[in-house]
Amino acid sequence: MSVAQPIKAQTTGRPMTVQVLKTKAETSLVEAFAAVEAHLPGGDWLRQLRRAAIGAFQAEGLPHRRVEEWKFTDLRALMREAFPLAKAAAGAAPALDAVAKNALPGADLSKSAVLFVDGAGVAERGISEVSEAASPFLTKLIDHPPAWLESEVSEVSGHVGDGALALNTALFSDGAVLDIADGREIETPIALLFSDADTTPRTVVTRNVVRVGKGAKVVLVECHVVSEGPRQANTLTQLVVGDEAEVVHVKLVISRAGSIHLGRTVARLGKSSSYRPFQLVAGDGVVRNDLSVTFGGQHATFDLGGALLTNGNGHADTTLVVDHAVPHCTSRELIKCVLADQSRGVFQGKVIVRPDAQKTDGKQMAQALMLSPDAEFDSKPELEIYADDVVCGHGTTSAEIDPELIFYLRSRGIPLAEAQAMLVESFIGEAIDKAEPDVVQDAFRTLARQWLAGHARPLKS
């Protein structure tokens, strides 16, 4: 499979001359690295990458609004202080069954699951039946990694990218490793569960590496559901989708005030493969999901869906770079945001069509519905096109609920609050319809309904 550089495109446009004093958070993260470096897993090759990464972080600092890709999510301002790094097995770990059964309403994920508590792998079930890797835990493999794992981790870690990526490379402690054999069709969703032991503030840094073989089919369900305690999570999932493989990757993030979730997915798609991620984000914390997708083979499909529900001072950012490096590929994105209170939704989508990538078909759409006059939506659907025989479109809209629709429903005898709920649900429903499989879609619908019941305040009549 030909490999194009997956995340280089994100590094442009940074002013090189800006010199800013280090913030408290930046200083303490660098100090934290020095303190734990000796205990971090991985051999010399990884140690060198980690050092290079922390060096880059020291130079660049946390990404801030002058960095184009972080224009709307000023991490330097949002992360006033960095929480201490999580220590393994600090408290009593919750049982896998309990987490797997409660993560998604109405769905039992316990048949095939890996559980991480405060960034350390603690339990797994049924993974050896689906994965060829000797262990599902990165810590167990990374000291003497198989060649593919070393090459994949080096590939992504070698790109310094931005401060958030550099921090992940420098500090990741554990994560899931899945190696799906060629031709395996796995129906049971594989759950990657991230939970915590208690409520003390901490920083959790994880790295997942997933390789899906030729013609294989797999469903990944990534759940970040944490207790009340404030968390700063930095999680990166590397994904290699083999030729003709199909990967469904749903991600759930329930965010809470005071917490920051920095998620990143770096995916490389083989020929005629299909990668279909979906993200549900709900809550009042800060969530940033970065996706970087590179087409490595022709006739591949990328289809992203997303529903972002924010309230309070919540901040949900979906930033995406789709690199059409080869011809005949299709990309689709549909992101819907419902913004309550003073929350803020952000969508940045960049579709690059390389000179040879003829017959590319790309469409992106980001829509926001504002439930409160104080909400804010920022969108930047960007196209960078160098090929002349392509179809690329983008769209973005932002508005409040149409009063005429409310009037129509009320004239049919439906009370105001109910009419509003119906309209919001139908708005967000269009995105949730894209979530797979059905059991996850139902669960997401339930979660969205619960959120709406709590946060969609009735409009003034």
Place this chain on the structure above:
Amino acid sequence: MAAVQETIDQVKKIDVDQYKYGFETKIESIKAPKGLNEDIVRFISERKGEPQWMLDWRLEAYARWRNMTEPTWAKVSYPKIDFENLYYYSAPKGTEGPKSLDEVDPELIRTYEKLGIPLKEREILAGVQGARVAVDAVFDSVSVVTTFKEELAKAGVIFCPISEAIREHPELVKKYLGSVVPQGDNFYAALNSAVFSDGSFVYVPEGVRCPMELSTYFRINERNTGQFERTLIIADKGSHVSYLEGCTAPTRDENQLHAAVVELIALDDAEIKYSTVQNWYPGDKDGKGGVYNFVTKRGDCRGHSSKISWTQVETGSAITWKYPSCILRGDNSRGEFYSIAISNGRQQVDSGTKMIHLGKNSSSRIISKGIAAGHSQNTYRGLVSAHRKATGARNFTNCDSLLIGDKCGAHTVPYIEAKNSSAHFEHEATTSKISEDMLFYCMQRGLSQEEAVALVVNGFVRDVLQQLPMEFMAETQKLIGVSLEGSVG
């Protein structure tokens, strides 16, 4: 879908090697010494007979500029400009200060005749009555002649070179100059504020509908000269003005710098329509020479129900860095931006608009068409933002681009920032919206699919072109045939 043959042929006709305004006028000129320092700023100010307050204003701008760095965020690349190796002032000998046409060097008049710009009022009057245009002709750093001044004065309209306005109408200039684009707004605006030498000044008094189109024609002639003109247009309450701008330059191997600032102010119920046909020398097919066009254009809809409309047709310049914007400060104010940008050869265009909604129920519309051919790069960069208090703000944006050949690039970088829930913003690309029904209807009447697509899309492009005043139609005729079939969002 790729571009069809008809479009390719049309774009070919305006390719960089077809540039027909590339002649040079042999005329003696007075220049300031090369380079930029406080003395040059003082020299320009003295040359123009400016009062002390104007000189102070310039010096403040110069001091700010010295501490600024060139912006690098645009998607354009060019060798670093040596600001010390430029002439900041150049005037044809004997043309300084306002003059009657008889005193103007005949060589200059011939130049404008060659460019198709009528400067003799009698000749214009002999033409079609309805097509009268008052022209301010700016040659390098000075305005050589302004026509129809008396007739405009009867209506109360002030139309003169800005250097004259500084002397004759200091109260208006003091009040409005820099109120839309402050001295330190950006690198090139600061440079312009320090060294601007001429440009047009328009004041339309309360309730007056300007009796004719106003026009400025910019010509860079001298070698190694930067042109820094400043245009200030004020439409007082309830007034209306339509303003046209044209620009050309001779074919030269080295690059020329053009850093203008245009400020528009529309008070209550006033309307300003600003149209540009940008025809600067684009460089040859290998990218040698050409004008660097780094321009700051901004309109301020200061009064309620005011309206500012920008229309531009761009075929020239080696590099374009230009974002005509509207600050929609007044309630119910409206901003419009219509643009067709065609790049060929090695041209680089990074252009677009900003619509900043501050007033209640302010509305804006952006229609932008970019066509890239040859080895050119064509970027649309736009911002639509609604302030917290901009209740009921509306925007519709439509930007399409089309590539001809596989060596060029077309890029779209829209920013949409809504800080008010009642703001309705829509951004879309029409390509996907050519309705199958429409195509079916046309084809069912016997048109081929290509003809049907051309018909549907051309109808849409004409929408933009029709925003241009009649006088510019001849120049843009060749563009009308350019259709946008096969365009990408």
